Amino acid sequence: MAEQESQVHRHADADGHFRRKDSAFRSTVSSNPDAEFPAERDRYVLYLNYGCPWAHRTNLVRSLKGLENIIQLVVLDPELGPEGWFFSGRWGSAEKDPLYGFTKLSQFYFKAQPDYQGRYTVPMLWDKRKETIVNNESGEIIRMLYTEFDHLLPEELREANRPGGGFYxxxxxxxxxxxxxxxxxxxxxxxxxxxxxxxxxxxxxxxxxxxxxxxxxxxxxxxxxxxxxxxxxxxxxxxxxxxxxxxxxxxxxxxxxxxxxxxxxxxxxxxxxxxxxxxxxxxxxxxxxxxxxxxxxxxxxxxxxxxxxxxxGSTQTIIPAGPFPDILPLEA
Ligand SMILES: N[C@@H](CCC(=O)N[C@@H](CS)C(=O)NCC(=O)O)C(=O)O
Known part of the structure; x- marks a missing residue:
């Protein structure tokens, strides 16, 4: 356990520099009904936690696009556990995974690819039909969300009808x-x-x-x-x-x-x-x-x-009081 813990929490390389690794799952959900991952209502699940800024992009676009009833959201705990992200019931997290009753995110990575060796990162987009990970790269997930589910949305939320031609x-x-x-x-x-x-x-x-x-x-x-x-x-x-x-x-x-x-x-x-x-x-x-x-x-x-x-190695978590307020009012 101690060995695993140090691997999961080791962020910097030996020279002291942090280098982000490339994401492993890079498939695309498509509006084309014949695609490998066609866009359908209630088929895909977005796994994330609220702490991660990369995951936040996908949660934000899901909301901005009005995809809440089309793509399910499942939230993990914001603390990185000894074996990666886990379910807890606190901080808005589900108590356990609603699909399989999994207790941690790594279980999805191994279900999708039993010999998986990379990191277990959020965000992660899961396909309930094929029971696999579609994509775990936020920059690619948000681009799918802009357009590929548009045929399931009301006219005004479709990318082509947004003022200025949409998000991209x-x-x-x-x-x-x-x-x-x-x-x-x-x-x-x-x-x-x-x-x-x-x-x-x-x-x-x-x-x-x-x-x-x-x-x-x-x-x-x-x-x-x-x-x-x-x-x-x-x-x-x-x-x-x-x-x-x-x-x-x-x-x-x-x-x-x-x-x-x-x-x-x-x-x-x-x-x-x-x-x-x-x-x-x-x-x-x-x-x-x-x-x-x-x-x-x-x-x-x-x-x-x-x-x-x-x-x-510190277990201290005294949460700083400031800055106050968290964000200034609109007219500051
Ligand atoms: N390239 C990924 C990066 C995602 C990423 O690094 N997520 C962090 C949380 S902020 C993570 O899950 N880290 C867990 C780990 O590296 O073990 C993306 O943009 O989607």
């Missing part, structure tokens, strides 16, 4: 892809490379580029055509992918991951305004508050404290 519109694709690239390396994953660094050199190598990239987002928002959302009048994938890191920043990454050169609320006025606008939006634009409903500040403090504590 053809005319903005190259710009969104370009932004995703540096936001991923420097910000989404940059906070992990900073927080999970186990040497001063690895920490220093990542913390400065992270804040340079946040400065770059602030400059981006100051340019014409980049307000109120990153690419103008409509929410796009670029907003979705940046949001799930920014909502964890002041409450968790700043203190727990030592990303503390600046705070979003005090040092990035345009970015903070963009963030507050998304979080507090409870109109039809966000299907009645998809950002707020999928954001859990208390869990972020808990899960990152636990993640760092396990690695360092």
């Amino acid at each position: 519109p053809a005319h903005l694709r190259s710009e969104i892809d370009a932004m995703n690239e540096w936001v991923y390396h420097k910000i989404n994953n940059g906070v992990y490379k900073t927080g999970f660094a186990t040497t001063q050199e690895a920490y220093d190598a990542n913390v400065y580029p992270l804040f340079e990239a946040l400065d770059r987002v602030e400059q981006h928002l100051a340019q014409p055509g980049h307000q109120p959302y990153l690419f103008g009048e409509n929410i796009t994938e670029a907003d979705i992918r940046l949001y799930t890191t920014i909502c964890r920043f002041d409450v968790a990454y700043y203190l727990i991951f030592r990303c503390n050169l600046k705070m979003i609320r005090h040092d990035y006025p345009l970015l903070d305004r963009w963030y507050r606008r998304l979080y507090h939006d409870e109109t039809q634009r966000t299907r009645g508050g998809a950002f707020k409903k999928t954001t859990f500040f208390g869990i972020y403090k808990f899960n990152y404290l636990k993640a760092l504590g396990k690695r360092s």
Whole structure:
């Protein structure tokens, strides 16, 4: 058990740098009824926990797209156990898996592939019909959710009918892809490379580029055509992918991951305004508050404290009181 525990909780390589591994299951759900994984109502289950920012992308898009009655959601505990993610009944988690009565996520990975050797990550999209994992890469899952279930949705929620052409519109694709690239390396994953660094050199190598990239987002928002959302009048994938890191920043990454050169609320006025606008939006634009409903500040403090504590051997989880409030009101 001790050996297994150290493997599951070992995040950094021997040189002190954290390197994220590629996801193993990369199939696609398709609107084509003859596809290997055709989009059908009540066939797919999204497994995730509320702490993980990659999983958060998929939960957010499920809500934004109105897919709650089409794709089932099953929530795991936000603490990484000795054998990976598990069911517990706390923090919004199911007590056990509703399909097979499994107690941990790894059981799905072995059911799908008995000789599986990678990590047991969330999010994970499960096919109830074929009893296998379709995909465990959030960036790919969200793109399936934008379009492939559209024939099951009312007209106004279909991608082609959304204002501005949807979350990943053809005319903005190259710009969104370009932004995703540096936001991923420097910000989404940059906070992990900073927080999970186990040497001063690895920490220093990542913390400065992270804040340079946040400065770059602030400059981006100051340019014409980049307000109120990153690419103008409509929410796009670029907003979705940046949001799930920014909502964890002041409450968790700043203190727990030592990303503390600046705070979003005090040092990035345009970015903070963009963030507050998304979080507090409870109109039809966000299907009645998809950002707020999928954001859990208390869990972020808990899960990152636990993640760092396990690695360092500390069992201490005094949850920091601040910052207060978790997010500023819309009109701050
Ligand atoms: N590339 C994956 C990354 C997912 C990922 O790293 N998830 C973390 C939680 S934030 C995880 O499940 N970690 C468990 C582990 O590595 O053992 C994606 O974007 O979907």
